[in-house]
Amino acid sequence: MELFDKNTRMTDLIHSNYLLLPVINRFGVRLGFGDMTVGDICADKGIDMNFFLAIVNAFHNHEYFPEEELRAFSSVLIIDYLRKSHLDFIQVRIPKIEFLLSRLVANSASDDLKVIQTFYNKYKEELIAHINDEEENAFPYVLELQKAYDLNIRPLPESVRNYSIQSFEKEHTNVDEKLFDLKNIIIKYLKPNYNDHDCNEFLFELFQFERDLQDHARIEDKILVPKVMDIEKAIKNG
Ligand SMILES: [Fe+2]
Numbered sequence: 001m002e003l004f005d006k007n008t009r010m011t012d013l014i015h016s017n018y019l020l021l022p023v024i025n026r027f028g029v030r031l032g033f034g035d036m037t038v039g040d041i042c043a044d045k046g047i048d049m050n051f052f053l054a055i056v057n058a059f060h061n062h063e064y065f066p067e068e069e070l071r072a073f074s075s076v077l078i079i080d081y082l083r084k085s086h087l088d089f090i091q092v093r094i095p096k097i098e099f100l101l102s103r104l105v106a107n108s109a110s111d112d113l114k115v116i117q118t119f120y121n122k123y124k125e126e127l128i129a130h131i132n133d134e135e136e137n138a139f140p141y142v143l144e145l146q147k148a149y150d151l152n153i154r155p156l157p158e159s160v161r162n163y164s165i166q167s168f169e170k171e172h173t174n175v176d177e178k179l180f181d182l183k184n185i186i187i188k189y190l191k192p193n194y195n196d197h198d199c200n201e202f203l204f205e206l207f208q209f210e211r212d213l214q215d216h217a218r219i220e221d222k223i224l225v226p227k228v229m230d231i232e233k234a235i236k237n238g
């Protein structure tokens with residue numbers, strides 16, 4: 001299993017896995033690395049290198065998921081990364097998927113594609129509601145909780161005392177399944193009345209988006225939620 005470390009040149013990291021490009025962008029890392037290593041770039045940009053490495057390695061190798069190590073990072077760091085991913089999904093990935101879908105529909109005579117568009121719209125609505133809920137409810141709660149814990153604030157503010165992460169974090173199964181179904185309808189049932197290139201590009205984008213979303217959900221479900229539950233246990237029962 002290939003793992004990147006502080007001596008890996010950033011150029012080699014991207015040559016190994018170009019899908020990491022949006023991941024490194026979320027840390028403010030952009031192209032033009034020269035021969036700089038991961039260690040050099042992180043020092044240069046003030047990035048927590050261990051967190052950076054844990055995130056890129058977990059994305060790169062699906063069997064690699066250092067739960068303990070990731071949970072040790074501050075919620076502030078984890079949420080910052082998750083929020084930048086949300087921004088990327090909403091500002092870049094979803095508009096791109098929509099552009100590819102509308103091109104596919106425009107260049108095809110098939111009515112199936114209208115059904116796919118309707119299905120996609122429902123999926124998007126659900127995904128955006130999920131993201132907004134995290135941004136407006138779950139994440140602010142976690143940040144307040146972390147602050148109360150770090151600064152030992154007592155009595156606990158009401159915004160922390162009366163809630164728990166389990167009431168906020170909705171499960172990801174529904175949105176995951178809808179995206180899978182969307183891909184599956186196209187792969188299984190599309191009538192051969194479409195432009196190959198447009199359809200392939202649309203599907204490639206959906207597969208990539210799915211991978212990115214799964215990685216994102218894994219950080220929320222397996223890192224953020226258990227970490228927050230530990231803090232809740234310490235702070236509310238202590
Ligand atoms: Fe999220």
Ligand SMILES: [Fe+2]
Pocket residue numbers: 130134172217220
């Ligand atoms: Fe989520």
